[in-house]
Amino acid sequence: MKTPNALNQPVGILTGIGAQTANRLQKLGLCTLQDLIFHLPLRYEDRTRVYPICSLKPGMSVLISGKVEFTDILPRGRKSLICRISDGTGFISLKFFHFSASQHNALKPGTSISCFAEVRYGFAGLEMVHPEYKVIANPDGCITETRLTPVYPLTEGLGQNIIRKAVRQALDLCRQDPELLTDWIPESILKQYHYPSLADAIQTLHAPDESVSIEALQNGSVPALKRLAFEELLTHFLILRTTRNKTKAWQAPSFSVGAAGKTATNHFIRSLPFKLTGAQQRVIAEIEADCRLQHPMMRLVQGDVGSGKTVVSAYAALLALTAGYQVAVMAPTELLAEQHKRNFSIWFEGFQTQVVYLTGQLKGNARKTVLQALEDGTAGIIIGTHALFQDSVHFHRLGLIIIDEQHRFGVHQRLALREKGQQGNIRPHQLVMTATPIPRTLAMLQYSDLDISIIDELPPGRKPIVTSVIPAERRADVIDRINGWVGKNRQVYWVCTLIEESEVLQCEAAEKTAETLTEALPNVRVALIHGRMKSAEKDAVMQDFKNHRIDLLVATTVIEVGVDVPNAGLMIIENPERLGLSQLHQLRGRVGRGGDDSYCLLMYQAPLSDTARHRLGVLRDSNDGFVIAEKDLELRGPGEVMGTRQTGQMHFKIADLARDADLLDTVQQIGDSFFTHSPQAIQPLCDRWLGAPTEYSEV
Numbered sequence: 062m063k064t065p066n067a068l069n070q071p072v073g074i075l076t077g078i079g080a081q082t083a084n085r086l087q088k089l090g091l092c093t094l095q096d097l098i099f100h101l102p103l104r105y106e107d108r109t110r111v112y113p114i115c116s117l118k119p120g121m122s123v124l125i126s127g128k129v130e131f132t133d134i135l136p137r138g139r140k141s142l143i144c145r146i147s148d149g150t151g152f153i154s155l156k157f158f159h160f161s162a163s164q165h166n167a168l169k170p171g172t173s174i175s176c177f178a179e180v181r182y183g184f185a186g187l188e189m190v191h192p193e194y195k196v197i198a199n200p201d202g203c204i205t206e207t208r209l210t211p212v213y214p215l216t217e218g219l220g221q222n223i224i225r226k227a228v229r230q231a232l233d234l235c236r237q238d239p240e241l242l243t244d245w246i247p248e249s250i251l252k253q254y255h256y257p258s259l260a261d262a263i264q265t266l267h268a269p270d271e272s273v274s275i276e277a278l279q280n281g282s283v284p285a286l287k288r289l290a291f292e293e294l295l296t297h298f299l300i301l302r303t304t305r306n307k308t309k310a311w312q313a314p315s316f317s318v319g320a321a322g323k324t325a326t327n328h329f330i331r332s333l334p335f336k337l338t339g340a341q342q343r344v345i346a347e348i349e350a351d352c353r354l355q356h357p358m359m360r361l362v363q364g365d366v367g368s369g370k371t372v373v374s375a376y377a378a379l380l381a382l383t384a385g386y387q388v389a390v391m392a393p394t395e396l397l398a399e400q401h402k403r404n405f406s407i408w409f410e411g412f413q414t415q416v417v418y419l420t421g422q423l424k425g426n427a428r429k430t431v432l433q434a435l436e437d438g439t440a441g442i443i444i445g446t447h448a449l450f451q452d453s454v455h456f457h458r459l460g461l462i463i464i465d466e467q468h469r470f471g472v473h474q475r476l477a478l479r480e481k482g483q484q485g486n487i488r489p490h491q492l493v494m495t496a497t498p499i500p501r502t503l504a505m506l507q508y509s510d511l512d513i514s515i516i517d518e519l520p521p522g523r524k525p526i527v528t529s530v531i532p533a534e535r536r537a538d539v540i541d542r543i544n545g546w547v548g549k550n551r552q553v554y555w556v557c558t559l560i561e562e563s564e565v566l567q568c569e570a571a572e573k574t575a576e577t578l579t580e581a582l583p584n585v586r587v588a589l590i591h592g593r594m595k596s597a598e599k600d601a602v603m604q605d606f607k608n609h610r611i612d613l614l615v616a617t618t619v620i621e622v623g624v625d626v627p628n629a630g631l632m633i634i635e636n637p638e639r640l641g642l643s644q645l646h647q648l649r650g651r652v653g654r655g656g657d658d659s660y661c662l663l664m665y666q667a668p669l670s671d672t673a674r675h676r677l678g679v680l681r682d683s684n685d686g687f688v689i690a691e692k693d694l695e696l697r698g699p700g701e702v703m704g705t706r707q708t709g710q711m712h713f714k715i716a717d718l719a720r721d722a723d724l725l726d727t728v729q730q731i732g733d734s735f736f737t738h739s740p741q742a743i744q745p746l747c748d749r750w751l752g753a754p755t756e757y758s759e760v
């Protein structure tokens with residue numbers, strides 16, 4: 062039951078907000094009084110004290126007052142009005158490019174005025190350009206404010222004063238009725254973390270008094286802001302956790318392995334050409350335990366490139382198959398989907414089931430056959446791209462969804478997929494895998510709807526990839542090195558990175574590189590693979606590379622995820638400075654898959670910025686995806702690390718993951734206790750921070 066909250070009223074009810082202004086506010090996403098209240102200032106101006114002119118430095122935005130010494134119109138260059146004022150400690154010039162005759166008249170010598178603006182270096186010493194100013198009775202008559210002045214993000218046609226006045230009215234309302242801003246964070250927590258109450262935090266941020274330092278406000282370290290960021294992050298955590306808890310209440314098929322199943326799993330493990338690592342066995346056990354329950358598994362397997370996630374997922378698939386259910390395996394690229402198709406086909410050769418393959422490219426009868434096999438259940442495993450989740454795809458008895466390289470898909474896609482295999486109130490298990498190791502605290506937030514397993518061990522015998530950072534001028538040496546390498550019967554990747562985000566240009570660049578390398582290396586079999594090739598062509602090239610009919614594969618970043626050719630032990634990445642560290646680490650993970658030495662040459666275009674040099678150095682010095690992710694987080698911020706740039710997930714109104722990363726541990730601890738101690742707070746918090754029911758709470 063909800064009581065109507067006055068803060069849900071439209072901004073139009075405020076004095077001074079007509080239809081047009083309301084429209085403009087709406088452009089900023091400000092529709093209700095509540096929106097206004099959570100629309101925080103970008104920065105603040107200090108009009109709480111008057112600065113002596115002698116203390117001014119360029120860059121300061123300050124209030125000053127003084128007497129006009131002279132006013133002149135300068136015809137030189139652009140016509141301007143110059144007015145020099147002095148307060149006895151020094152003088153400064155005011156400069157106006159637009160001015161009226163009456164303005165000119167009002168600034169007569171001897172007049173006292175107060176002004177506010179940023180101080181700059183001008184032609185004749187310090188100056189203020191177009192300051193706000195007021196004529197006052199005498200130099201001591203300058204009116205100071207008791208609070209810092211907020212400066213809000215604006216949109217065209219909207220002035221600071223309009224929005225300030227509107228916010229002030231909304232704040233007044235909250236002061237009159239403290240019930241409006243219910244504080245859902247328990248007092249004990251506020252005390253423990255020295256957070257102000259919600260109402261105080263809001264008042265402080267919109268109208269900070271002299272007790273608040275302007276620096277702390279600007280750099281985001283004031284408790285008031287931390288508290289709001291905390292509440293917002295907590296809410297996101299709670300939403301995802303709620304999703305997880307709801308999921309756990311659904312029914313799912315139980316894959317309890319009977320005697321026949323046991324034989325199958327034993328056979329599967331025995332027939333693998335390697336022994337599973339301890340980490341793989343542990344994660345497999347975690348998955349097996351999940352699937353035995355009659356509630357859907359929601360598990361994320363995190364493991365560095367090459368840690369052997371695929372075979373773990375195949376084991377999960379086997380559990381589903383032996384229990385009589387179908388499995389859908391979704392990969393972000395066709396290349397990767399094709400590779401999984403090959404691996405799964407080999408691993409499941411002896412089983413009485415079909416492994417089928419579906420992408421957007423598959424058309425006509427071939428497509429019909431696949432869809433039919435899925436619908437009647439003759440196909441036990443379907444592997445494909447996101448085409449798997451189109452409306453035309455119907456499963457006979459889907460029991461498990463496996464999503465590879467999940468960071469390439471958004472959180473929304475992930476949630477949407479779950480609906481797909483629903484039959485009655487039974488929903489499939491879900492296993493998602495990612496090779497982008499993200500720092501633990503971020504994972505807690507982003508994946509709080511999932512249980513997390515980590516494969517923290519590489520298969521034995523892998524040697525670290527030796528990475529060097531070299532300038533493009535040494536291209537000739539690099540080409541020499543390829544000759545020697547191929548002479549030893551080994552294979553090479555040459556990766557052309559993204560050019561201005563354009564796939565077409567990227568492919569052209571790769572084509573050119575392939576041509577020049579073919580010329581430069583007459584004894585080397587060169588081939589090209591890029592995103593604009595048909596999937597059959599790509600498949601053929603990849604197959605040739607795998608079978609060593611090709612020595613040097615020139616590629617765009619399409620090979621980034623998952624592709625596996627153990628004999629390729631040398632990778633050259635051109636212009637690595639264009640890519641994120643985690644992405645480079647993934648690319649590099651294509652080599653070092655066998656037991657031999659492997660190398661990665663990062664061939665940059667000089668000059669390198671300091672940050673770029675630093676970043677490439679991180680990659681040279683570490684082979685550990687988690688370490689690299691932490692550094693990437695430090696150097697570039699969480700959006701890049703989590704791949705949110707591609708998927709557009711995790712938008713915050715106030716929190717900033719880079720600035721507020723220190724809150725995440727607390728968010729998790731408190732968040733978990735919320736379900737027992739403050740369950741009634743969860744829905745109102747969601748309403749506050751996400752507005753109307755969201756995809757999350759709908760699930």
Ligand code: ADP
Binds near residue numbers: 335369623
């Ligand atoms: P990723 O975790 O990056 O998806 P893959 O599943 O593609 O890694 O595995 C990388 C390579 O390691 C594959 O060739 C796979 O067959 C092999 N592999 C997986 N597990 C083991 C293991 N326990 N011992 C040796 N090789 C393994």
Ligand code: MG
Binds near residue numbers: 370371465496622623
């Ligand atoms: Mg993989």
